[in-house]
Amino acid sequence: LPIWFIKNLHITDIADEGRGMGRDNGLVVFVEQAVPGDVVDVKVDKKKNSFAAGRIAALIEPSPYRVEPFCEHFGICGGCKWQYLDYRQQLQFKQNQVFETLTRIGKVENLKVSPIIGSDNITAYRNKLDFTFSDKRYLLSLDEGIENKNMNALGFHIPRRFDKILDINTCYLMDDLNNKIRNFVRDFCLANQYTFSGIKHHSGLMRTLIIRTTTLGECMVIVVFRDDDTEKRIGLLEALKTNFSQITSLIYVINNKKNDVISDLPFECYSGLPYITEQLEDLKFRIGPHSFFQTNSFQTLKLYQVVRSFAARTGNENVYDLYTGTEIGRAHV
Numbered sequence: 001l002p003i004w005f006i007k008n009l010h011i012t013d014i015a016d017e018g019r020g021m022g023r024d025n026g027l028v029v030f031v032e033q034a035v036p037g038d039v040v041d042v043k044v045d046k047k048k049n050s051f052a053a054g055r056i057a058a059l060i061e062p063s064p065y066r067v068e069p070f071c072e073h074f075g076i077c078g079g080c081k082w083q084y085l086d087y088r089q090q091l092q093f094k095q096n097q098v099f100e101t102l103t104r105i106g107k108v109e110n111l112k113v114s115p116i117i118g119s120d121n122i123t124a125y126r127n128k129l130d131f132t133f134s135d136k137r138y139l140l141s142l143d144e145g146i147e148n149k150n151m152n153a154l155g156f157h158i159p160r161r162f163d164k165i166l167d168i169n170t171c172y173l174m175d176d177l178n179n180k181i182r183n184f185v186r187d188f189c190l191a192n193q194y195t196f197s198g199i200k201h202h203s204g205l206m207r208t209l210i211i212r213t214t215t216l217g218e219c220m221v222i223v224v225f226r227d228d229d230t231e232k233r234i235g236l237l238e239a240l241k242t243n244f245s246q247i248t249s250l251i252y253v254i255n256n257k258k259n260d261v262i263s264d265l266p267f268e269c270y271s272g273l274p275y276i277t278e279q280l281e282d283l284k285f286r287i288g289p290h291s292f293f294q295t296n297s298f299q300t301l302k303l304y305q306v307v308r309s310f311a312a313r314t315g316n317e318n319v320y321d322l323y324t325g326t327e328i329g330r331a332h333v
Contacts, residue, residue, distance in 0.1 A: 006042040006052070008060060011035060014093045018081035019053070027052055033075060035085050036093070037063025065089040070123075070172065076140070077166045078159035079173060091116045117302055123172040125296050127213050127278075131155055131182055132260075133189075133206040134165035135196040152196040154186040154209065163199050177246055178211050181221060185209055188239055194232055202258050205229055212287065215297050218276040220249035222289055224262060228254045237270045248272045251289050263290060280304065 011020040011034045020034025028051040031042050039061035044054040069075070069083035082090050095116050102108045119125055137153030138161070155168035167186075170179050189196070189206055197204040208224035221240060225233055233252060241250055249272045253262050267274070267289045275286045278293065280301045287293050294300035313319075 004044040004047065005057060006044060006054070009040050009042050011038040011040065011063070014097070024052075029054070031056060033084060035063040035066045036089075037065055072170065073156075073166060073168060076138070076158070077156040077168065079156050079171070087118065087122050091118050117299075117306065119296065119299050121298060124175040125298060126173045127215075127293070127297050128295050129171065129174050129178055129211050131168065131209045131211075132157060132165050133196040133204065133208065134163075135198050135204055136163060136165070136200075138164040138166045150190070152186075152190060154182060154189075154196075154206075165199075174211065174213065177213065177219060177244075181211060181240070181244060181247075182209060184243060185223075185236070185240070188236060192232070192235065194236070197226065202226075205232060207255060208260065208262075210289075212276060214276050214278040214287070216277055216279055217246070218248045218278075219244075219246050220251065220276045220287070220289065221247050222251045222253060222267070224253045224255050224260075226254075226256055241271045249274060249276050253289075 006024050006029060009022045009024055009029055009031070011022045011031060013021045013036055015021040015030055019030040019032055020036065020038060020040075022029050022031065022034075029042060029044075030051065030053040031040060032053075032055045034040055034056055038056075038059065040056045041058040041060060042052075042054040043057040044052050046053040065086045066084055067086050069080075071080065071083060074080055074083045085093075095113060099111065099113050102113075103111055131154050134153045135151055137151050137155075138158050153165040153167035155166045158164040158166055168182065171182075188194075194206050195204040197207045203226075205226050206223075207226050208222075210220075210222035210224070212220040212222075221244075223236065223240075237250060237252060240247060250270045251267050251274065252270055253265050253267055255262050255265055275288045275291075278285045278287055278297060280297070285293065294303075311319075
């Protein structure tokens with residue numbers, strides 16, 4: 001197939017999945033990592049009758065909303081979509097999407113959308129991260145594969161690639177404790193010749209590392225092993241216990257199934273408590289390894305405060321808790 005380029009495309013909006021959007025002679029063009037206000041040359045990867053999609057071949061004129069991404073892994077791991085876009089503009093474009101969806105698709109008339117309440121933290125805001133072990137790490141270049149014979153990785157899945165894991169050095173989604181624990185685990189496993197998961201062949205001892213934290217400073221670490229190699233299991237868990245006093249709940253799971261679902265498996269508490277505690281205002285929550293909890297505790301509190309203010313309760317109402325992510329809905333009644 002011939003390589004097709006679109007020259008000097010003006011990006012005017014943001015579409016689904018954070019892609020920039022422009023028009024070329026009436027044809028809608030979606031562009032990865034493009035910002036409204038950019039003027040770009042686009043290498044087209046897909047073309048249909050109604051739209052085209054591609055990547056930036058050259059940034060001709062940067063948008064005033066464009067900022068420098070702060071993460072070394074940005075654009076590869078897929079964990080963050082909009083680091084190149086100023087956060088205030090992110091909120092504005094998200095608000096525009098809500099308005100467009102409700103009015104154009106939902107046919108809601110005379111709609112008033114309140115401004116989005118932004119997060120005070122644009123880094124270190126998550127309270128849970130899952131990392132995958134792999135013996136087939138994603139290579140940034142062919143030279144990297146030649147120079148570095150170590151193909152093991154502990155990190156995130158490459159977007160749209162179930163079998164490729166990007167080895168993560170620093171992740172800003174959670175506080176720096178996650179980096180210290182993850183890098184320690186990787187280095188320990190490499191130094192002691194632990195085998196990393198072979199996703200295609202269902203081999204390798206190490207499968208998954210899950211880290212959960214709370215605003216109270218508590219930390220849960222869950223290590224998922226493929227087999228119960230007692231010596232290696234105790235070796236790693238004891239090393240984590242010894243080197244990280246911040247870990248208040250250290251748990252392991254043995255998963256020798258072909259899939260990564262662990263909700264149906266027993267969780268064994270190696271040290272500490274089998275849960276961590278979170279607090280929102282005067283309410284405390286015990287979060288176990290199976291528990292669902294909103295991944296941004298700070299924004300969760302803001303969300304419930306807004307809902308409570310909208311409810312304008314007087315104390316004389318009957319309140320039905322039909323569905324909530326946590327029991328906080330009932331606790332406030």
